[in-house]
Amino acid sequence: MSSFHVLIAGGGIGGLCLAQGLRKAGISCTVYEAAPGIVQAGYRLHMNATGGNALKQCLPDNLYELYMRTSRTTPRREAFVLIDDQCQEIGTRPHLGPDNDPRRPHTAVNRRTLRQIMYSGLDDTVRFGQPVTGYEEHGDKVRLLLADGTSAEGDVLVAADGLHSVIRRQRLPQIPTVDTGLRSLSVRVPLTADLVASLPDILFDGFVLALGPRNVSLAFGAYQPRRPVAEAAAELAPEAAIDDVDPYLMMNCVIDETSAYLAGIPDLWTATGDELHPVVREAVRDWHPALTELAERLDPSTLAPMSVRRLEPVDTWPTSRITFLGDAIHAMPPTFGSGANTALRDAACLAQALERATTDKSDLLTEIAAYERDMRAEVWPIFRASADPRAIDQADFLPDGVPVVNR
Template sequence: MTDPRPLHVLIAGGGLAGLATAQGLLKSGHTVEVFERDADLNRKQGYYLHFNAIGGEALRRCLPDDLFALYQETSRRSYDRPESIVLDDQLNELSSRPHMGPPNDGPVPHTGVHRRTLRQVLSARLGDAMRVGAPVVSYVEDADGVTATLADGSTARGDVLVGADGIRSAVRRQLLPDVPVIPTGIRGIGVFGRTPITPELDELMPHILDQGVLMAVDRKGSRLLIANFRPRRPADEAAAEVAPDVVLDPVPAYIMVSCSLTEGTVVPPVGEWTAQTPLDLRESMLAAVEGWHPAARAIVAGLDPESMFAIPFGFLEPAETWEPSRVTIVGDAAHGMLPTLGMGANLALNDAALLVDQLDRVARGEVDVPAAVGAYEQQMRETSYPILRMTLDHDKNFGGGALAEASGDRQAG
């Protein structure tokens, strides 16, 4: 047993998992400090996020009621068919399978949200508790707490340190130095962008394109990922009514797109992109879908060059167990995985809810910090590790075969 009291928790990283953890802890009466490496929230990290009830219920647990309602109002309505669908190049259905995890049913059924909108909701009201441009680079733990050192040399002191700083986490690197990050590619997926849904494009698109996150393929190996986002309500309008103190950027309806490039097309590192780079990549994509359904070609042709960016995919080979302490990890820092099952964000939010529940036990005097952290970590491993492994097997359906490829590379090395 411990003395009942709120905790002061340091959170390295202001992504989805870190911000959800912060909101959940504040909701329970704890105090937090969030240290985010980016100077603002404008870095391109992705667009449409597909959620099942794992992520949806975690948000309900962590957010105040009005912010959860705001999330729901800015989400996309549920699809008629809760399935992952594969199409041919003429957008005829080839196969389908149920989405992983239970759907978000209830009075406001929903399937997903715009990532930036969700991040703005999750960062609402944090105020001075969130420090931007201030990544955690190391920490020192003792019997009474944790001292985190930031990139500028300053320090912060707390009862617990949560590493929510992504797949290349500085916190995990110190906590679990032997856990490798395995970089890999997923053929046909990697360069992302958004295509606005204009009336003309809407007229061209068959109804099936409104049925989820879809993959279209041809016999030559080209692939086109399509995710249609039509928000329930405009984000800024919903915020003005549901939570007037929260500012959300307006987000018109769009299609998230990732498409194959023609053989030999080089995607430069992000620091080497020029204004011409996205235009060249879009032309390569158009060549890759030559002869496809007119709607597919229109979707690619309509890509907004300013929205385009590349994601260097990778995954973790996580440790099976470790000694619990006052330092722990959530989200990609704990189980970075490939996006082939659409589960990364759901599990990251679930981590936040699980951790908040366990730290609340400390505040009630039921357990000490290491015991609570250890219980969270065991739950996290049991929930997330099997799905991480499934993403590697499922990647074969997308042409990557990451697990076999990575294994072969390590054996060759």
């Protein structure tokens, strides 16, 4: 099977990880990404041992080390911390996933930095500016159709093209996309020395969610790299194009789409950061002074609205040469910080399955079926739980006998 070739639709976190894993295994692949390059799409990503171990499997040693060195410094508590709007701790819950590395744990990364690291060495593999429009099956081959009228042929097609996957919609049109009705205003707050000194320590724990009145919540996650990004990249991957990143606090203000706070915004999706900034200010106006200060000091140029959407889990589907990974098949709300980690897990497991099919002469469809079955067994419990409106239940964070805060 020396001519075996894998087509990957989508060059996000999962697609690039899969490409690196396949290259490491000596398997030919091409990634087709609609965006013109590695654009800014989100900020901080929580990482756990599930995602970190997948990166260790798929990346060359120098790029894996670069990921570790540009990860966030280890917080005093690597946990999910729930607080109220006055910065009073409600409780903590361990992050999902296997035991973390006790010496240098997986913490968090800057999303674009991770993508730039994973793109390193793949210049001849990734085709930017190539939206996919569908596919055709021809016996034991798959033809990927591209928006410019051209096509590409391979032995396997992997849908890594996210929540709105063109490939999934063609292959599994019965899976609906669900809009939760929540809107997230995601933004970065520059972490200057004076701001760091003024903020409560609890805001620098692993991942922090503040629950406020009127169904408003603020999610916080610090990004303070273990080593300056540019410095680490110059040493470990001098040929890679990796931008420097200053420390910041990621903040997500989550409100309902019907909230009065959005009443003055005619079109959320075309509003500028300067127009959205007052929404965040007003939403947290009576909160703890440290939280209102963060709302004041956010960088409006980084403020971006997002819909919180998900897919409905399906129990099974017919196995074929078209398969899926990450958000293309199990897009979930960010409730447990598992979206990126499970996408990386999928990529590593699929790379192993395809390596077995090409080197051990295992049956290709048998290996794909096993990969999909294992994915459902491992990821679906998190997938289903994240879709439950009770996923953030204060009682889950409290010791027995402690009353839940009523609002």
